[in-house]
Amino acid sequence: MVEAPTILRIYARLIGARIRSQVQYRLSFALNMIGTALISFLDFAAILVIFEQVDALGEWSVAEVAFLYGISSVTFAATDLAIGHIDLLPEMIRKGDFDLVLVRPLGSLFQVVASDFTLRRLGRVGQGLVILVVALTQLEIEWTAGRVGMLAVTVVAGSAIFAGVWIAFSTIAFWLVDSLEVANAFTYGGNFLASYPVNIFGAWLRRLVLFVVPLAFVAYLPSLYILDKKDELGLPRALQFASPLVAVATALAGGLLWRVAVRRYRSAGG
Amino acid sequence: MRLWLALARRGYQRYAAYPGATVAGVFTNTFFGFLQAYILLAVFRQRESIGSYDASDAVTYVWLAQGMLMTIYIWGWYDVALRVRSGDIATDLYRPVDFQLLWLTQDLGRAAYHGLFRGVPPFLVGALVFDLRLPSDAVLWLAFAVSVVLAVCASFAYRFLFNLASFWLLDYRGVGVLAMVASTFFSGMIIPIAFFPGWLETLAWALPFAAMVQAPIEIFLGHARGLELAGLLTLQLGWASLLLLAGRAVFAAGTRRLVVQGG
Numbered sequence: 001m002v003e004a005p006t007i008l009r010i011y012a013r014l015i016g017a018r019i020r021s022q023v024q025y026r027l028s029f030a031l032n033m034i035g036t037a038l039i040s041f042l043d044f045a046a047i048l049v050i051f052e053q054v055d056a057l058g059e060w061s062v063a064e065v066a067f068l069y070g071i072s073s074v075t076f077a078a079t080d081l082a083i084g085h086i087d088l089l090p091e092m093i094r095k096g097d098f099d100l101v102l103v104r105p106l107g108s109l110f111q112v113v114a115s116d117f118t119l120r121r122l123g124r125v126g127q128g129l130v131i132l133v134v135a136l137t138q139l140e141i142e143w144t145a146g147r148v149g150m151l152a153v154t155v156v157a158g159s160a161i162f163a164g165v166w167i168a169f170s171t172i173a174f175w176l177v178d179s180l181e182v183a184n185a186f187t188y189g190g191n192f193l194a195s196y197p198v199n200i201f202g203a204w205l206r207r208l209v210l211f212v213v214p215l216a217f218v219a220y221l222p223s224l225y226i227l228d229k230k231d232e233l234g235l236p237r238a239l240q241f242a243s244p245l246v247a248v249a250t251a252l253a254g255g256l257l258w259r260v261a262v263r264r265y266r267s268a269g270g
Numbered sequence: 271m272r273l274w275l276a277l278a279r280r281g282y283q284r285y286a287a288y289p290g291a292t293v294a295g296v297f298t299n300t301f302f303g304f305l306q307a308y309i310l311l312a313v314f315r316q317r318e319s320i321g322s323y324d325a326s327d328a329v330t331y332v333w334l335a336q337g338m339l340m341t342i343y344i345w346g347w348y349d350v351a352l353r354v355r356s357g358d359i360a361t362d363l364y365r366p367v368d369f370q371l372l373w374l375t376q377d378l379g380r381a382a383y384h385g386l387f388r389g390v391p392p393f394l395v396g397a398l399v400f401d402l403r404l405p406s407d408a409v410l411w412l413a414f415a416v417s418v419v420l421a422v423c424a425s426f427a428y429r430f431l432f433n434l435a436s437f438w439l440l441d442y443r444g445v446g447v448l449a450m451v452a453s454t455f456f457s458g459m460i461i462p463i464a465f466f467p468g469w470l471e472t473l474a475w476a477l478p479f480a481a482m483v484q485a486p487i488e489i490f491l492g493h494a495r496g497l498e499l500a501g502l503l504t505l506q507l508g509w510a511s512l513l514l515l516a517g518r519a520v521f522a523a524g525t526r527r528l529v530v531q532g533g
Binding site for chain 2: 025027028031032034035036038039042043045046049050052053054055056057058176177178179180181182184185189192193196200201202205
């Protein structure tokens with residue numbers, strides 16, 4: 001097995017090369033980054049339009065929903081930046097490139113994750129951060145050490161939850177190579193979903209994001225604590241503190257599914 | 271005529287070749303449909319109506335918009351830009367077929383496939399779960415069908431136009447992404463134009479994008495009758511024609527300065 005420091009050094013080298021190649025054409029890079037930020041801003045524009053018409057959505061004000069949106073966007077964008085090109089997996093399987101991954105002396109998940117790095121996705125992180133900061137200035141939060149700590153923990157845990165979900169759903173490609181859009185429903189769709197208060201969704205969807213694909217732990221549950229809001233769903237208060245545990249479990253589940261899927265992988269080529 | 275039918279069939283078959291991708295896509299459209307339907311229903315728990323929309327209209331809007339999404343192919347389409355970039359455009363130029371009409375015909379074939387297999391299924395799922403509003407008479411159904419075809423034409427003409435940027439710019443994707451941001455928001459794809467604040471609503475109806483998504487939906491919901499309905503269809507026809515003509519002019523200008531490297 002290759003040791004961890006070596007892996008990090010390899011990762012830094014691979015990513016460094018990708019970044020240098022992408023900033024060669026400055027104007028092109030700038031346009032792409034602005035475009036990426038604008039596309040993700042559209043979902044926020046929809047929230048603003050909705051709050052032109054109503055004062056609250058499921059008892060959440062515009063600043064509170066903006067807070068959910070900010071957390072969800074920042075965590076999702078960080079995950080997207082780090083492992084988003086896992087979306088290329090179906091293409092790798094189809095072309096037979098995944099066979100190459102298997103013969104190299106490094107973990108297969110690591111290689112797929114390190115296979116690319118799209119720096120323009122920083123635009124999405126920046127866009128989410130801006131909304132999060134604006135939301136924080138609009139909200140009157142009584143900051144305590146617990147709430148500050150919770151905010152920091154939430155960002156890390158949320159990213160890990162998205163990463164676990166992303167990896168888990170991307171493994172469907174080992175069975176059905178055309179399945180990318182199903183994964184999109186829970187990655188991009190998951191980001192969209194986590195930007196809204198979970199209590200407005202139908203019962204089946206609430207159960208799904210609490211017990212199966214734990215998107216409720218990305219923003220909604222920890223935000224109840226940070227914003228000191230009453231939970232319309234009446235869930236146990238302990239769940240508001242459970243995001244780190246759920247994050248570890250989700251990331252582990254993603255990794256485990258990947259292992260199982262790779263073990264039963266059979267090349268498309270003959 | 272045989273030629274054009276064959277071209278349209280090619281456009282259809284190109285996408286019909288991946289039924290697995292279609293099923294996955296329907297799953298995703300349906301999932302997003304549920305999310306948006308719940309969000310808009312939460313809005314209508316606060317208010318009876320917004321503009322001409324009540325809760326039932328809004329939920330119907332959601333499933334129609336999900337169906338229109340792939341039918342008009344609002345996102346990433348760079349087929350023409352890629353041909354300019356690769357130089358394949360040179361072979362296209364000496365074909366005895368009009369370049370724009372060739373792509374329009376193929377795109378109509380593609381839209382037929384996406385309309386049937388990506389548009390209808392999510393709507394049916396939505397109709398099973400939610401209380402949707404269907405057109406009350408045959409005239410509205412017919413007008414809706416015509417309106418969708420015009421929407422596809424307008425959307426194609428717009429996509430063709432921003433693809434031509436590749437004649438002048440190395441980075442056609444930057445332009446494409448900005449073009450997509452404008453069309454996604456102002457077409458009414460992510461939130462009905464009727465929900466916009468007044469000035470933004472006026473602006474949206476003055477831009478060509480409403481002809482691509484919002485117009486057919488208004489017709490389906492029965493918000494435009496008689497003269498108003500005729501007005502909407504005329505608006506769509508106008509934008510489709512104008513954008514197609516602009517595309518022809520820009521294409522002519524582009525080919526005049528085109529230099530293809532070859533050996």
